[in-house]
Amino acid sequence: MYKNKFKDIQISKNSNIKNSIITILGHVNHGKTSILNRIINNTYMESRNITQHIKYSYIMLKDEILTFIDTPGHEDFYKIRNLSIKITDIIILVVSVDDCVNKQTIECINYIKLNSNIPCIIVINKIDKNYDKNKIINELSKYNIVSKEWGGKYDFIYTSSKNNIGINNIITVILKYTKNIFNFNEINNNTISKGIIIESYINKNEGLKTVLIIKKGIFKVGNYISTNLEKNKKIKSIFSMNENLNISIPSMPIEITGLNKIHRFGNIIYSYNNKNLIKNIKFNNYKKKKIIEDNIINNINFNKNLNKINIILKTDVTGSCEVILKILKNIDKNINIVYYNIGNININDVNKALLSNSIIIGFNIKIDSKINKIIKNNKLIFNNYTIIYDLINDIKKIINKKNTDINKTDLNKIFKSNSIIKNIFNYSNYKIAGCKLNKGIININDNISIFRENKEIFNGKIKSMKILNNVVKEVKNNNEFGIIINNFNDIKINDILKSY
Numbered sequence: 366m367y368k369n370k371f372k373d374i375q376i377s378k379n380s381n382i383k384n385s386i387i388t389i390l391g392h393v394n395h396g397k398t399s400i401l402n403r404i405i406n407n408t409y410m411e412s413r414n415i416t417q418h419i420k421y422s423y424i425m426l427k428d429e430i431l432t433f434i435d436t437p438g439h440e441d442f443y444k445i446r447n448l449s450i451k452i453t454d455i456i457i458l459v460v461s462v463d464d465c466v467n468k469q470t471i472e473c474i475n476y477i478k479l480n481s482n483i484p485c486i487i488v489i490n491k492i493d494k495n496y497d498k499n500k501i502i503n504e505l506s507k508y509n510i511v512s513k514e515w516g517g518k519y520d521f522i523y524t525s526s527k528n529n530i531g532i533n534n535i536i537t538v539i540l541k542y543t544k545n546i547f548n549f550n551e552i553n554n555n556t557i558s559k560g561i562i563i564e565s566y567i568n569k570n571e572g573l574k575t576v577l578i579i580k581k582g583i584f585k586v587g588n589y590i591s592t593n594l595e596k597n598k599k600i601k602s603i604f605s606m607n608e609n610l611n612i613s614i615p616s617m618p619i620e621i622t623g624l625n626k627i628h629r630f631g632n633i634i635y636s637y638n639n640k641n642l643i644k645n646i647k648f649n650n651y652k653k654k655k656i657i658e659d660n661i662i663n664n665i666n667f668n669k670n671l672n673k674i675n676i677i678l679k680t681d682v683t684g685s686c687e688v689i690l691k692i693l694k695n696i697d698k699n700i701n702i703v704y705y706n707i708g709n710i711n712i713n714d715v716n717k718a719l720l721s722n723s724i725i726i727g728f729n730i731k732i733d734s735k736i737n738k739i740i741k742n743n744k745l746i747f748n749n750y751t752i753i754y755d756l757i758n759d760i761k762k763i764i765n766k767k768n769t770d771i772n773k774t775d776l777n778k779i780f781k782s783n784s785i786i787k788n789i790f791n792y793s794n795y796k797i798a799g800c801k802l803n804k805g806i807i808n809i810n811d812n813i814s815i816f817r818e819n820k821e822i823f824n825g826k827i828k829s830m831k832i833l834n835n836v837v838k839e840v841k842n843n844n845e846f847g848i849i850i851n852n853f854n855d856i857k858i859n860d861i862l863k864s865y
């Protein structure tokens with residue numbers, strides 16, 4: 366019905382082209398993606414999943430572009446929802462009849478209220494199920510979301526994406542609100558064009574690609590681009606859906622090459638063809654923003670502490686990386702992120718995992734068969750995921766297993782001695798634990814477990830032992846002694862040493 370290519374639109378360079386960004390919001394599972402998929406199928410729209418978190422698609426009508434952004438409903442993605450509102454022209458709030466107003470529905474209603482100048486369409490979905498229309502109208506009216514039918518300001522559309530009911534009404538209503546107009550004649554040598562970055566990702570053939578949506582002006586191959594991280598680079602290529610383009614216009618989602626740094630959702634990108642224009646651009650919020658790249662370097666932390674689950678995380682794009690990091694940190698305080706980055710697993714990641722005793726977690730990435738072999742030969746744990754919830758479940762399982770394993774080893778070991786660390790001395794690269802033997806006999810060949818607050822934090826071998834200045838092979842009779850543990854310096858006063 367609506368199939369058009371951008372090149373068809375370019376032909377009419379003198380015409381006014383309407384362009385709009387439409388963001389789909391709503392609680393998890395209320396049917397946002399299903400509705401967008403229906404719109405795509407009904408209109409032959411082009412679509413692309415950037416990650417499982419943001420999906421963008423657009424329709425090309427004869428003189429109109431509609432770009433849809435599908436947001437995730439899970440509570441952890443509030444940042445994506447919040448930023449999407451900042452770039453959108455029209456909001457669609459999806460509410461399912463069976464769940465009605467839920468936690469993220471309320472969050473989205475708050476965004477709608479804060480941005481009351483943005484037109485908002487309420488889509489009541491899953492009407493193929495049994496439902497009480499009045500109850501839904503009442504629930505929403507508690508939040509001042511009242512339909513035009515009832516004297517309010519919102520269009521209510523009743524849909525079943527399952528049965529393809531009401532979907533085309535959504536497009537009809539959207540078209541009532543589209544108002545941004547673009548004309549090529551507006552562009553001259555003084556135009557500073559502006560886009561909002563959605564993601565960076567690595568393409569095997571073309572290297573780092575930056576995905577963005579144009580908000581103002583044009584993006585053209587050969588023009589300059591600047592962001593808060595990089596200045597006066599040149600656009601090398603523009604790709605949109607299935608087309609390589611020379612030029613692109615407002616509301617088009619495009620992928621460009623030319624930037625070298627990883628950017629993230631919400632970064633602003635400017636384009637111009639005259640370098641002097643950059644003087645007029647203010648990058649004022651640049652320093653305040655935390656940039657993922659700095660963190661990559663700062664986050665290398667080789668912690669051999671057995672109590673921690675060390676993780677190396679590699680993801681397809683920055684958006685998924687940030688979200689997964691946040692979720693992992695909230696699962697358990699013992700999760701230690703050793704390193705994270707975007708891109709496929711490489712030999713450096715494997716080396717880091719070996720050094721730090723880490724699990725490697727991939728998200729939507731690929732793995733070379735040679736690297737996979739090295740991982741297997743070294744008995745490293747590696748898992749690649751495409752669904753975030755599977756990743757979370759597995760990590761939870763690993764944590765449970767780790768906890769039970771620690772308890773199990775405790776039960777199986779028969780300890781021969783028990784000492785407490787009373788002092789710590791530095792000796793070249795080592796730490797000497799000054800201990801008091803409370804019970805039993807400790808031999809230089811014994812295994813050692815170290816306990817802190819009743820939890821085993823390390824087990825390994827003894828490097829050397831001394832009583833006063835004499836190297837000894839054995840300590841007994843409640844003596845005081847100094848001990849260096851092999852490969853472990855993270856000792857603290859009051860740690861308990863048990864030998865077996």
Ligand SMILES: Nc1nc2c(ncn2[C@@H]2O[C@H](COP(=O)(O)OP(=O)(O)OP(=O)(O)O)[C@@H](O)[C@H]2O)c(=O)[nH]1
Binds near residue numbers: 392393439525
């Ligand atoms: N019966 C019925 N089920 C639907 C309808 N629309 C979506 N569903 C189902 O509801 C579930 C969630 O649909 P999604 O489209 O993934 O929901 P979402 O809002 O995108 O979910 P998140 O992206 O996780 O926030 C799926 O199992 C769909 O098949 C509908 O109109 N009727």
Ligand SMILES: [Mg+2]
Binds near residue numbers: 397438
């Ligand atoms: Mg979805």
